[in-house]
Amino acid sequence: MEIRPAEPGDVDSAVAIHDALVPYLVVTRTSMVRRLGRPNRPGSATFAAFDDGELVGWATGGLIGGSDPLDGELRVMVRPEYRRRGIGKQLLEAMHENLRAGGATTARVFADPSSVEWAKSFGYRQTRQVHYAGIDPRKAPELPDTPSGVRLVAATELDPEALYAADMVAQRTKPGDAKISSRPYDEWRAAVWESPDTVLDLSVAALYRDEIVAFTLGLGDHTMIWSKMTSTMPEYRGRGLAKLVKTAALRQAAAAGVRGAFTANYDGNAPMIAVNEWLGYHRIATHAVLICPL
DSSP states (O other): OEEEEOOGGGHHHHHHHHHHHOGGGOOOHHHHHHHHTSOOBTTEEEEEEEETTEEEEEEEEEEOTTBSSOEEEEEEEEOGGGOSSSHHHHHHHHHHHHHHHTTOSEEEEEEOGGGHHHHHTTTOEEEEEEEEEEEOGGGOOOOOOOOTTEEEEEGGGSOHHHHHHHHHHHHHHSSSSSOBOOOOHHHHIIIIISOTTBOGGGOEEEEETTEEEEEEEEEEOSSEEEEEEEEEOGGGTTSSHHHHHHHHHHHHHHHHTOOEEEEEEETTOHHHHHHHHHHTOEEEEEEEEEEEEO
16 A cells, blocks of 8 residues: 555546536546645645556645634545555555645544544544535526616726625624735635636625625636635625525526536525525435544
């Protein structure tokens, strides 16, 4: 058994293991090529496990931007037939070491129910659940009526600083365990606005008097997308704006040729779960959210 940092040559095997175990997480070959083109660094790493040259396990993680105290998140996957051999333990320990080197004080994992007890043996405790759901964008409903004075635009038409300001409000008010305080604009711009993984042309904002009052941001490509963040500014909530921007984004995705759109919601986020159910998202899986001090 060999555990080592992932390399660019692992791309095809890595995409295959994601497609086999967690196809709803939207890991595209393009995004994997970019990730593995960057060497591991403190707080951001990917490790691979091989048995006789075959990829059997994978772990990836990073720091949660803007979290205070600084948190890390990770995911560990091992092919079912190779479990209970200590592979997951080695991958988890490698990720913990990397996150500690990056300054993280805690690590969180999103675990299949069958792995919860295993994670608890390493000091993890469950805090909540997260539900994954998907939809074929071609099945999205008709666009709801747009309120008077509201204008829908693709994110490509936005001022990045205006979207940054709206996203910071969204991050501070979203459900979750990580406490988001602030994130430097330059860091956000590189990670979100300029990231090749962000599909700005398939992301939508609602403007009222030229101010962003709601938005939805997607990741992926023009085959699959992941709904990374949808939010309405607090003073405009309860007016159907999240439903409006998400519907518009799905219809744009369908027109662009996207055939799979996926998202996740924490337990307790009843408003967004209701929006996604109205849109026609179907639930695919439920994972436990667990946190461990580092």
